[in-house]
Structures are given as structure tokens and as C-alpha cells.
Amino acid sequence: MNIPRHHFTLLATAGTALALSLTACQSDAPTKSAPAATSSATGTATDDGQTSASGTTGSSDPARSTASKSSTDHSDSGGSAGSTGEQATATTRGCTARDVTVTAATQGGAPHTHLVLTARNTSGHSCRLAGAPHIQFLESHKQDVPVVAKSKPAAPVVLTAGAPAYALVKLSDGGVDEDNEPVSAFSVMLEGDSKVIAVTAPGSGGIAVDPAKALTGYWTPELRNGADDF
Structure with missing residues (x-):
């Protein structure tokens, strides 16, 4: 059977179109499935082993999931730092007369009308200076x-080690009619320690x-305006 040459041309053209159509369909399939795979991976990485439901939520909005995790990590870090500070203070032993030099x-x-007492840590290790100085002038x-x-x-x-603390001490009101007495030396005791510091x-005249x-005021790391005015 003789088939005209133009029929072959039409069949070849139709075959080419069919091949191109199939190729396009095959190339579309991976493209559509790629976001689902990416979303799942993002959810797993963001949620750190949470349930699959949480993973789905996180993958649908990675920015929100990341922000939430960052906020959680920040608060945990702050809590840990606070606890560490409290434990360090609680375990630091109290300063004694052997630990400080008072001037x-x-x-x-x-x-x-006022004195400033300075207690400097000369012990070589940290210590807690509690309360106020116990002072007797006469x-x-x-x-x-x-x-x-x-x-x-x-x-x-x-x-x-080496750090100072201060206490403001009022001696008198500065009036000429006061019952002032001369003092050349006086005693100081620290909170929790029975040893007297001269x-x-x-x-020159005391x-x-x-x-x-x-x-007297409490021991403080510095003399503060207002709180130490008396």
C-alpha cells in the first residue's frame, strides 16, 4: 500500500508533540513534590524531635517556628544565669576580721560630722560582707x-579579692552645744564574727x-546619693 509522503510528515509531527507532552508531565511531577519534602525537612529541623503535628505547624510557617524557638532559648538562658548568680551568692562564705582591712x-x-568606713578584702578569695558594721566609739x-x-x-x-565596700557613719550634728567626746580609736565588728577590729x-586630734x-549605714559597694544621706 502506497501512503503519500505528506502523511508521514503529519504522523511524525503528531509523534513529536506527544513526546513533548509526556516529557512536560514527567518534569512537572518532581517540581510539585519538592515543596512538600522541603517543608517536612524544615519542620523536623526546627522542632527538634517534637510530635509530627508540631512538625506540620512549624513547616507551614518556618519564620514563626524559628522566632518561637529563639524566644524560648533566650528565656531559658536568662533563668539559668539568674540561678547561677543566686547559687554563687548563697555559697560564698561570710567575711571575717581576718578577711578584710577596715580604715x-x-x-x-x-x-x-561624718566618717566613711572602708572594708577591703585582703584575703585573696571572695567573701560576703553582710549587714552593717557594729561600731562602738566609747x-x-x-x-x-x-x-x-x-x-x-x-x-x-x-x-x-581586693575589692572594697563602704559604710557611711554619722558622728554628730556639728553643733557647738552637743555633748561631743574626743575619740582617737574605736571598735568595729562584722556581721557573724565576734572578733573586734580596732x-x-x-x-591627728581624732x-x-x-x-x-x-x-551608721549598711555596707555597700559604693556610697549612694540619697540612701546614704543621714
């Missing part, structure tokens, strides 16, 4: 100088103290 200096000009007045409550720091004072008063007006 005194006048604050401000005449009539020198043998005739055995009671400790009263403590000003508003000067109490918010957190315990932990002194690293402190030399500043100045200091003038009115026992009825004397006050």
Missing part, C-alpha cells in the same frame, strides 16, 4: 551605733563624737 576617713569639710557607751534602715542594699555585698580615727546622734 576610716572623714567625709566633707569641717566640722567633720568605753562608756557599750551599745552599738544604730543602723539606718534605708541604706540597706538590695542584694548581699560579695567582695572579690580602727584608728582619722586626723574625731568628735556625740553618742546620742551617731548613726
